[in-house]
Amino acid sequence: MAKKTFEIALKQLEEIVREMESGDLSLEQAVKKYETGITHSKYCLDILEKTEKKITQLTRGNDGSMKEEPFDNE
Amino acid sequence: MKTAAKNNGHMYTVSTLTREIKFLLEERFPFLWVIGEISNYATPASGHSYFSLKDTNAVISCVMFKNQKRGLKFQPESGMKIVGLARISLYEPRGSYQLIFEHMEPEGVGSLQVAFEQLKKKLASQGLFEDVHKKPIPFLSSKINVITSGTGAAVRDIIHVAARRFSGCHLQIVPVKVQGDTAKDEIAKAIETVNLASKKADLIILARGGGSIEDLAAFNSELVARAIFESKIPIITGVGHETDFTIADFVADRRAPTPSAAAELALVDKSALIQRITQLRASLVHGMGQKINFFQQKLDDLNLRLKSPDRIIDDLKNRIEECDQRMKRTLKTRVRHNKERVSWLQKTLETRTPLVNIREHKRQVDRLSASLGKGMEGRLFVWKTKTREMGVKLCAFNPISVLDRGYSIARILPGKKILMDAADADLDDKIELVLSKGRLVTRVEKK
Numbered sequence: 082m083a084k085k086t087f088e089i090a091l092k093q094l095e096e097i098v099r100e101m102e103s104g105d106l107s108l109e110q111a112v113k114k115y116e117t118g119i120t121h122s123k124y125c126l127d128i129l130e131k132t133e134k135k136i137t138q139l140t141r142g143n144d145g146s147m148k149e150e151p152f153d154n155e
Numbered sequence: 156m157k158t159a160a161k162n163n164g165h166m167y168t169v170s171t172l173t174r175e176i177k178f179l180l181e182e183r184f185p186f187l188w189v190i191g192e193i194s195n196y197a198t199p200a201s202g203h204s205y206f207s208l209k210d211t212n213a214v215i216s217c218v219m220f221k222n223q224k225r226g227l228k229f230q231p232e233s234g235m236k237i238v239g240l241a242r243i244s245l246y247e248p249r250g251s252y253q254l255i256f257e258h259m260e261p262e263g264v265g266s267l268q269v270a271f272e273q274l275k276k277k278l279a280s281q282g283l284f285e286d287v288h289k290k291p292i293p294f295l296s297s298k299i300n301v302i303t304s305g306t307g308a309a310v311r312d313i314i315h316v317a318a319r320r321f322s323g324c325h326l327q328i329v330p331v332k333v334q335g336d337t338a339k340d341e342i343a344k345a346i347e348t349v350n351l352a353s354k355k356a357d358l359i360i361l362a363r364g365g366g367s368i369e370d371l372a373a374f375n376s377e378l379v380a381r382a383i384f385e386s387k388i389p390i391i392t393g394v395g396h397e398t399d400f401t402i403a404d405f406v407a408d409r410r411a412p413t414p415s416a417a418a419e420l421a422l423v424d425k426s427a428l429i430q431r432i433t434q435l436r437a438s439l440v441h442g443m444g445q446k447i448n449f450f451q452q453k454l455d456d457l458n459l460r461l462k463s464p465d466r467i468i469d470d471l472k473n474r475i476e477e478c479d480q481r482m483k484r485t486l487k488t489r490v491r492h493n494k495e496r497v498s499w500l501q502k503t504l505e506t507r508t509p510l511v512n513i514r515e516h517k518r519q520v521d522r523l524s525a526s527l528g529k530g531m532e533g534r535l536f537v538w539k540t541k542t543r544e545m546g547v548k549l550c551a552f553n554p555i556s557v558l559d560r561g562y563s564i565a566r567i568l569p570g571k572k573i574l575m576d577a578a579d580a581d582l583d584d585k586i587e588l589v590l591s592k593g594r595l596v597t598r599v600e601k602k
Contacts, residue, residue: 088294091432098435101442108450115443122436128295129429135325136314138305141348152305152328 087128090121097121170247177245180252184243189254190262191215196233204231208239208254217241219256229261229270236262267368271375274402278377283384284405290389292409292420296357298325299421300349300388302342303362305330309393309414313362316418321425327356333363338373343382350387358421359388361403362414365396374401383407393417558591565589568596577602 138152191208202221239259411417
């Protein structure tokens with residue numbers, strides 16, 4: 082469910098930036114939001130950086146069992 | 156005439172005649188193409204279909220047997236105009252003839268098109284296309300199943316788009332036949348299989364390149380439609396070209412016009428996303444900086460406005476000083492004013508002094524007191540003379556003067572009651588005798 086929290090984190094980050102720019106926050110609130118925002122942005126970027134390319138192929142053998150192997154399209 | 160008929164003509168029984176007519180008909184029309192509109196279409200339990208074929212002027216009874224119906228790509232129904240291959244047959248027990256259909260096609264449009272419309276209507280009425288069943292497409296899938304031909308352009312396009320937009324995503328290709336008789340079974344099976352996988356994908360892309368309606372038949376099949384509907388994993392379809400809509404598209408959670416477009420819908424643009432987050436982060440830092448500046452400024456401002464107690468005390472001192480001054484000034488004015496008033500009153504008073512009157516009254520009082528003194532002296536002299544005369548007169552009546560002449564007064568003791576009668580005294584009573592000079596106490600000795 083990492084992608085679910087990714088989306089939530091991104092939405093919250095956007096919301097925090099909007100609140101920060103609208104400017105009715107107290108200093109304490111602003112600091113708290115800032116920390117949350119930075120955490121979220123780091124979290125989102127980390128997830129995006131960590132993923133690695135992978136293409137596989139799922140096939141079913143004659144006996145009905147499934148096997149996964151690298152997919153070669155070329 | 157009758158005799159002639161009997162002699163020259165051949166005599167038929169009903170059966171032979173009917174048989175001959177049947178023979179004639181069936182020989183004359185072994186197979187024929189016929190066009191008309193179906194009416195009274197009915198399929199009893201036997202599975203054979205009975206109906207009439209008509210045009211504006213005539214009507215023929217028809218039948219199509221179960222075995223022939225299997226080959227149909229659409230479902231015939233009343234009101235439908237068809238072109239069909241049939242042979243004519245006469246049903247001897249009832250003497251009626253009918254068309255036995257081997258095959259039929261909807262007139263005008265192709266049978267696949269009709270089948271498409273029919274299935275679409277059926278599935279729609281069962282709610283398979285409704286939005287409530289549409290699952291949301293994950294924002295960021297970490298694994299996507301691609302169900303398509305393992306060799307076509309579609310899979311290459313998808314891999315290409317995926318690499319461009321989000322290279323990190325795990326694409327798991329599930330190769331299937333996308334056309335031909337087994338295609339629908341393979342596709343349905345593939346959807347079912349990936350739903351059962353232990354490490355499930357977040358999303359399925361069901362794709363195929365463009366083709367004729369025959370080529371896309373599998374994607375218009377009820378089997379595939381139901382498999383898509385049953386899938387727990389959201390499905391994006393990307394079948395054919397822009398304008399092709401398949402049944403699969405209607406059931407899918409999201410429809411893309413092409414395989415490439417499906418991949419674009421399935422995957423966010425990673426670089427754009429990173430850019431967006433970086434931007435947000437910069438906005439956040441900038442916003443925080445501004446916030447701090449704002450508070451710093453506010454603080455400075457407040458600091459300036461914050462008075463030290465010394466200044467407050469000075470202010471107060473000044474105020475007190477000023478009040479003091481004003482008070483003194485006011486007091487002075489008051490005093491001067493009052494003084495003036497007093498002196499004015501004094502002057503007024505002086506002009507109206509009662510001293511003159513007082514002196515006058517005093518003289519009168521003196522005068523009156525003097526006459527009062529004189530009056531009193533005169534009166535006193537009169538009274539003195541009178542008193543002296545009275546005294547002389549009084550002396551003549553004084554009992555003491557009687558005593559001087561030798562009388563005494565006897566008074567019984569105690570009580571000092573003057574004794575006038577001897578009976579009033581008892582033996583041994585004490586009697587006081589008042590003489591001219593002194594007194595004696597005596598006792599009654601004899602009576």
